[in-house]
Amino acid sequence: xxxxxxxxxxxxxxxxxRLTRSQRLDRLPFTRKHGRLLGAxxxxxxxxxxxxxxxxxxxxxxSVHWELSKADGSLIASAGFAGMAIGASVGGLLADxxxxxxxxxxxxxxxxxxxxxxxxxxxxxxxxxLRFIVGLGLGAExxxxxxxxxxxxxxxxxxxxxxxxxxFWALGWILAAVIGTFVAASGPTGWRWALAIGLVPAAYSLVxxxxxxxxxxxxxxxxxxxxAEQVVRSFESAAGIDAPVDDASGADTSGADAVARxxxxxxxxxxxxxxxxxxxxxxxxxxxxxxxxxxxxxGIWSKPLRARTAGLWAVWFCINLAYYGAFIWIPTLLVDRxxxxxxxxxxxxxxxxxxxxxxxxxxxxxxxxxxxxxLTIFLSGSAxxxxxxxxxxxxxxxxxxxxxxxxxxxxxxxxxxxxxPELYPTRVRGTGTGAAAAFGRIASMLAPFLVPVLLVTGGxxxxxxxxxxxxxxxxxxxxxxxxxxxxxxAE
Numbered sequence: 001x002x003x004x005x006x007x008x009x010x011x012x013x014x015x016x017x018r019l020t021r022s023q024r025l026d027r028l029p030f031t032r033k034h035g036r037l038l039g040a041x042x043x044x045x046x047x048x049x050x051x052x053x054x055x056x057x058x059x060x061x062x063s064v065h066w067e068l069s070k071a072d073g074s075l076i077a078s079a080g081f082a083g084m085a086i087g088a089s090v091g092g093l094l095a096d097x098x099x100x101x102x103x104x105x106x107x108x109x110x111x112x113x114x115x116x117x118x119x120x121x122x123x124x125x126x127x128x129x130l131r132f133i134v135g136l137g138l139g140a141e142x143x144x145x146x147x148x149x150x151x152x153x154x155x156x157x158x159x160x161x162x163x164x165x166x167x168f169w170a171l172g173w174i175l176a177a178v179i180g181t182f183v184a185a186s187g188p189t190g191w192r193w194a195l196a197i198g199l200v201p202a203a204y205s206l207v208x209x210x211x212x213x214x215x216x217x218x219x220x221x222x223x224x225x226x227x228a229e230q231v232v233r234s235f236e237s238a239a240g241i242d243a244p245v246d247d248a249s250g251a252d253t254s255g256a257d258a259v260a261r262x263x264x265x266x267x268x269x270x271x272x273x274x275x276x277x278x279x280x281x282x283x284x285x286x287x288x289x290x291x292x293x294x295x296x297x298x299g300i301w302s303k304p305l306r307a308r309t310a311g312l313w314a315v316w317f318c319i320n321l322a323y324y325g326a327f328i329w330i331p332t333l334l335v336d337r338x339x340x341x342x343x344x345x346x347x348x349x350x351x352x353x354x355x356x357x358x359x360x361x362x363x364x365x366x367x368x369x370x371x372x373x374x375l376t377i378f379l380s381g382s383a384x385x386x387x388x389x390x391x392x393x394x395x396x397x398x399x400x401x402x403x404x405x406x407x408x409x410x411x412x413x414x415x416x417x418x419x420x421p422e423l424y425p426t427r428v429r430g431t432g433t434g435a436a437a438a439f440g441r442i443a444s445m446l447a448p449f450l451v452p453v454l455l456v457t458g459g460x461x462x463x464x465x466x467x468x469x470x471x472x473x474x475x476x477x478x479x480x481x482x483x484x485x486x487x488x489x490a491e
Contacts, residue, residue: 034152056331057331061341108137111141115130146420152213159418163366180348299428387465
């Protein structure tokens, strides 16, 4: 390698350049350790989706076996969303105070146990109360998981990693559709067995608590620098890079030593490619701009942040109104059209499968076009697909329009979860993402009640026209958000 400071793109950074721990994480390649963290967070995310998806099948089943009215079905669904609104707000605040990992594990435990208990409910009242408790756990888990993953993902692919995380939602919803089709629809007690499967997250919470690292940025905010250093060094080791040597002053260590030794005997065997990639990233880390947030002590409604907070809240509100209004009611609306319970659940399963390519395309576009354009495009596609679904009147048009709605809507969700944590500094990142999610849950509470009213007024066409308008408004709000592609998270 040339000794010139300009002739080679692989030259190590100068020895006097000190990288913060966050910069050391940002310059790393995506390693197996990142993959394990993504998998652990993603499984929790999928279990969330499974639980949310299951209730739509349970409501449809109870409409047959208990002759459940649409009003009672709306109450059951809305109780869960009411819990999610409170859970998202409180969970975000707790994540900024006691840690991302602890809140993540606690939420899995709460909603897992409450879902299992729901299987024993003997009436609508008990089911409503238990769904509220389930919502508390669900609402808190989602923004906390995306915040934790954002704080570990390398800056240059952070958006893509968060879309990968959100893609686990599709797996969970598909699992819910499978359980709904083959368990909930199996007989009068099938819905109980479907909900009993919800106990799985309670057991998984122990795995999460013991196996996941705590956010480095959170640990530094709390003055727990030794723990933060151990976490960073574990990720550097996974990339085949030896830990840097601390200087006598105890200041943050130099990235130069870590990168230089990745070529020598200190590097892990077989890690040459990772070492080269890490060296390039370290050489470029000084050029990575910091996300254009302002004073790290600013609140989410302070003057510098209020515009992005308002835009983010608007997107969350409109996408929740349209998404949950549509997908919670699709199985029941198909039964209303004359399809059997089994046909309704089968159609819903097929429609759900379209979520996977939606996430895949969003994961690619988010680092090509950026967060804002990706979110806007997918929300606009959702608006058009909603119109198409409302007008569909044959089996193949229902499935085709439903798949399009599923494709665009879930791609939009992936982009939304990627952009949220990037808008705020570390001190209020959990609070900002949690508050936006909580505001969105207000819409998800309203959506189950809105659908029966719109059905009486103008039928299913009016229902999906209303959802199309909500998606269009969300697209407009999304375009007002600042673009943070390729930028390091603000401290």
